[in-house]
Amino acid sequence: MYVTWADPEKVDDEQEIAVAAWAEVGITGRVERWDDPGVDWAAFDAVVVRTPWDYVDRRAEFLAWARRVESVTRLLNPAGVLERNTDKTYLRELDAPIIPTYWGVPGEAVDFPDFDEYVVKPSISVGARDTIRTGDRAEAEAHIARLTGAGRTAMIQPYLDMVETEGETSLLYFGGRFSHAVRRNPMLGGEASKPGQGTDDHGRFRDPEPDQVALAERVLAGYPALLYARVDLVRLADGAPALIELELTEPYLFLRYAPDAPGNLARALAEAL
Template sequence: MTFDDPDGHDDERTTALDAWHATGINGRPERWDDPGVDWAAYDAVVVRSVWDYVDRRAEFLSWARRVESVTRLLNPAAVLDANTDKTYLRDLGVPIVPTHWSARELPLWDDYVVKPAISAGARDTIRTADRDRAQAHAAALEAAGRTPMVQPYLDMVESEGETSLLYFNRRFSHAVRRTPMLAPGMTAADGVRAQSRTPAPDQVELAEKVLAAIPQALLYARIDLVRLHDGSPAVIEVELTEPYLYLRAEPEAAARLAAALRELISR
């Protein structure tokens, strides 16, 4: 087994590897772009913290397809291809946060969040109540050949928070409440704080509808939900490429991930 980025999320990487080793799975971290790695020597390759794919997406996806031609890749290359461009949200067929995909004719909202469809960690994301600034940022993204996502800022995330549901091999493992990165007084540098949460039945129902629409094997999936102003849940993001899994938020989470990995590589 291998992780792809030995410099990212040390605590979670260590937690996962310890759980793998406890079940007899030998794993070690590797960089995805290291030309010296013999990927065929591994029974499986587990993609984890590929934060640099944003600037190198074509290269990353080409790597994923090459790896998948010689060994098992989790999650699969087709999943990574679809999931690294957030325009996938348009095709989910479930409620999502209202999203305008252009710099033209922005809706009249009190507060805007504008970000590119290919991004990670709130990079190139702004929040503003100024419609002209929102439009200008969206236009700058378009001018750079990037698809803008313009969304209303939902102040319910400050009281309700985002709910992230974690699934390993399609089985629910745990959920966390995540603090909003763009709340007043916070920046991307502050990171995201999370605490264990029991998801509501309507959130579980929505998350499992999303999973049911994905035919490929999934070692891990994180479904991020937020409640709209009417109280109904909506998908804000489906994380299938490089999500933080909050393995320390639930005592059995790492063991569940290890069990899911063993199941998938034993098929």
């Protein structure tokens, strides 16, 4: 079972690729919405969470669904992983270098240094939703106030020019094994592409450097076996790689960007079953 969402205007362009690759290894796949009350989840050998992009507004409902499904069949990735990963405060728990991040918590004072440019976003978000990039500290502070005033935790980070020069590097792992890597288009830079937004140019194939692979595998070592994981990295000014995000819930997997990628995912699923 391939799990998606209901909005027909934001197309999941990896759905057909993934299901076709599953068929090639003997797995019959169906596509269903996560919130469809008519689905008998127990009827499937596995339920693969892929594009539930509306969970942001319904996170508690989504996590309750995940726990129910996991009680009757195999859920990939597991409900505990989804719960931890859908709030980016998980970054504070990782034993790995992350890009400089300050936190705006409701009811608490926010203290952060001056940056040339700020990125301010909520800790629960997808696709740069409710995220701003600004060189105006007052504008950054106002957005933090809006987020925390609504009971949301804000993340404050410097905008790194590296994402437009060196670029972000996403490393994809299926079944715990490295599959491929891409240079992602910056989501806050110019006419950036956003997965699921009707565009088909999300990045370019890239061979990762050894230090990037080492950091990705260091981050993943803290998690159980996962069907899929995307590790998003950027290089800091000193050249060292740092984690932007660890995507374990609904990441775009760049299946069209490496010829072996769909088969790698399918084989990982077959092994999990």
